[in-house]
Amino acid sequence: MIYEKKGKVIKGLGGLYEVLLDDGERVSCRAKGSLKREEEKVLIGDNVSVSFDDATPDGVVISTVLERKNALIRPAMANLDYLFITLAARKPTPVLETVDKLTAISEHNRILPIIIITKRDLGENEAEEYRRIYTSVGYPTFVTSSDVGCGINELRSYLENNLKNGATAAFAGASGVGKSTLMNALFPELSLATSDISRKIERGRHTTRHVELYEVFEGGFLADTPGFSLIDFERFNFFELEHLAPAFREFGEYLGSCRYADCAHVGEGDAECAVVRAVKEGRIPASRLESYRSIYRVLKAKKSYD
Numbered sequence: 001m002i003y004e005k006k007g008k009v010i011k012g013l014g015g016l017y018e019v020l021l022d023d024g025e026r027v028s029c030r031a032k033g034s035l036k037r038e039e040e041k042v043l044i045g046d047n048v049s050v051s052f053d054d055a056t057p058d059g060v061v062i063s064t065v066l067e068r069k070n071a072l073i074r075p076a077m078a079n080l081d082y083l084f085i086t087l088a089a090r091k092p093t094p095v096l097e098t099v100d101k102l103t104a105i106s107e108h109n110r111i112l113p114i115i116i117i118t119k120r121d122l123g124e125n126e127a128e129e130y131r132r133i134y135t136s137v138g139y140p141t142f143v144t145s146s147d148v149g150c151g152i153n154e155l156r157s158y159l160e161n162n163l164k165n166g167a168t169a170a171f172a173g174a175s176g177v178g179k180s181t182l183m184n185a186l187f188p189e190l191s192l193a194t195s196d197i198s199r200k201i202e203r204g205r206h207t208t209r210h211v212e213l214y215e216v217f218e219g220g221f222l223a224d225t226p227g228f229s230l231i232d233f234e235r236f237n238f239f240e241l242e243h244l245a246p247a248f249r250e251f252g253e254y255l256g257s258c259r260y261a262d263c264a265h266v267g268e269g270d271a272e273c274a275v276v277r278a279v280k281e282g283r284i285p286a287s288r289l290e291s292y293r294s295i296y297r298v299l300k301a302k303k304s305y306d
């Protein structure tokens, strides 16, 4: 007998996927041939149909990927509602441009960015500086220390209130910022592997090596993901040049007010550019405009090649 069941892909390693079926059962299976090609590859977070064929021993396969809300390249996941963009107050020193690339990619994909600043115990001033930047942009921002246990309860309540009815979230950020450590502090039953930065270098840096979704609270999903150092706009097509300014939400109220309708906000004159003026008056963080300009340059150059 052949029959189908629906479920959600929660893990994938070496072509073997784990699917949490809607009836609560978990199955381990491969994807059918056409879903192995790069462009149609199954992603963690995908809602899928699994086909069961009782007549053959290997008769369980993912047969269809259901329509996606969104799909990200870094982390490679589908159907995200929230992205917990994680940076450390210190160790490693954050690259705000990477953080801002992640907020822009989230905005473009209609995923709500949430900023998490970890390791407050190592740099209170830095943590406050980053908190100011991202609260002024308008993102929910949490400052935590897994070492001394601060900020954990607030974050847990936020998750409890927002991660339900299948809502899906993922931690993303550089290797060593403490994503797995924080997930363990929030949900001790997960017991995820973590390791310090010097040991990471010995082991080839990354401790977490695959994306995995965990069911937390009632029907909410949260993923731990491997850290990355670079979000390469040159190599990957995250979005086009015209999508860039709208992905910086705090620019929004100024976008119609520049002197020239086609202003790209890359000049220095605050008489011409309302965004530059807002930065000079302290209404937009300078680091955000810098990140915007750096991504702009890459997307602009890419556009002139084609």
Ligand SMILES: Nc1nc2c(ncn2[C@@H]2O[C@H](COP(=O)(O)OP(=O)(O)OP(=O)(O)O)[C@@H](O)[C@H]2O)c(=O)[nH]1
Pocket: 118, 119, 120, 121, 122, 144, 145, 146, 147, 148, 173, 174, 175, 176, 177, 178, 179, 180, 181, 182, 193, 194, 195, 196, 197, 200, 205, 206, 207, 208, 209, 225, 226, 227, 228
């Ligand atoms: N002082 C301090 N150290 C922390 C804190 N959170 C995590 N760490 C340490 O930071 C190191 C890296 O933590 P991990 O949780 O493995 O980092 P990760 O982001 O999951 O790294 P990858 O899996 O490689 O992406 C570990 O040595 C942790 O003990 C914190 O709040 N304060």
Ligand SMILES: [Mg+2]
Pocket: 179, 180, 181, 193, 194, 207, 208, 224, 225, 226, 227
């Ligand atoms: Mg990890």
Ligand SMILES: [Zn+2]
Pocket: 258, 263, 264, 265, 266, 272, 273, 274, 275, 276
């Ligand atoms: Zn402008």
